[in-house]
Amino acid sequence: MSTDRPAILGGTPVLSQTHDDAERWPLFDGRDEAAVLAVLRDGDLSLHPVTRALEDDYRQRFGVRHALAHANGTLALLAAFRAVGLGPGDEVIVPSATWWASAVPALWLGAVPVFAESEAQSAGLDPVDVERRITPRTRALVVVHLWGIPSRMDELLALARRHGLKVIEDASHAHGATWRGRPCGALGDVGVFSLQSHKLAPAGEGGILLTDDDAVFASAASLGDVWRCWELPGPERRFAGTTFGIKTRMAALSAAVGRSQLARLDEHNAIRYDNCRRLEAGCSAAGLLAFTPPPESTRVYFEVLFRLADNCPLDAAVFVAAMNAEGAHVSLPRYPLLHQQPLFTEGRWNDLARLPAPLRHYDPLDLPQTTAMAGTLVRYPVFTRPALELVDAYITATARIMRHAPTIAALSPPVA
Ligand SMILES: Cc1ncc(COP(=O)(O)O)c(C=O)c1O
Incomplete structure (x- = not known):
């Protein structure tokens, strides 16, 4: 036990060097700088053609109209x-297991989110539970490819078709992921990507809406992109004098970064993939449970999380503390479950939806499957450069903690 003693019990940490740089993201180089400078020198930071060029890049890469x-x-x-x-x-x-933007904007339209279970093995929307929650008022599903793991699209698209529901894909974590070889984000009626700075094809701040449907595109343009609204061929163009009041246009400097990062998406994803696959294999051998994407899919690694097995004597917070004592950068998941947030549980959601009578009560004890999964999650860093030695050190630290889990559970003070 002496040389193998976990650092949380007084041993020597496995990871002695700082390794912040291996997690650095986004990765910019002269190509991004040149792209930004070119727009700056042209001068028009609002209506520069670079934003159209970014849209063309997405249209081509994702095969959408x-x-x-x-x-x-x-x-x-x-x-x-x-x-x-x-x-x-x-x-x-x-x-419920997603970032709030997958649900909360619907309230501004008076629409009501209905939270459904996520699957324990893949973290995607559970089609069986979704079907149970359909009512005569259900109009749409939001499918989120959480952490880069595609949701079960065959079942979800089929049940949407059966019940006449629209499918909105929130592919914000899933640039480059595929389902049966087709790109996530282009599988539903409309797909959305965030290009926020942490995402896989970052632009700083930005978002992209993809669709094959002319009416969906016209509606999105008339919401708040006056320039695109003027150009619409159909009747929605009549709203160009006012739009519907929300300005949605992306800044040209962001579009320039978004283009040069999208061009390097596959190269960046491949490095993350190699690191994370090795990490998953090693940590699974040590006793953690990796997430298993559906076999029809290819995942990408926006984030890498594991579950602690039911028979693991450590709870997630103690495991995180033990790993970090080893010099690792492990944390609890970043997103709280939405159905347990005060916006919903205290009824404040209707401040936005303004329905004459609140139609729904949100119970924090609902969704036992999702809640149980969320309580076992631990989040590892994604290394963005080739980092196999570092990955191996994380695996060594993980194996050490798992070997000594009963002792750590018995001896370590509770983690606040
Ligand atoms: C799953 C998901 N959807 C939507 C968003 C919202 O995107 P943005 O931050 O670009 O507004 C984010 C993240 O930020 C996200 O993680």
């Missing part, structure tokens, strides 16, 4: 919710 750039992913989701026709009292089924 329309791509519309937005100031951020949250606004692109608002545009998507409106464009599929969500209105007062309509229900939209969403996972």
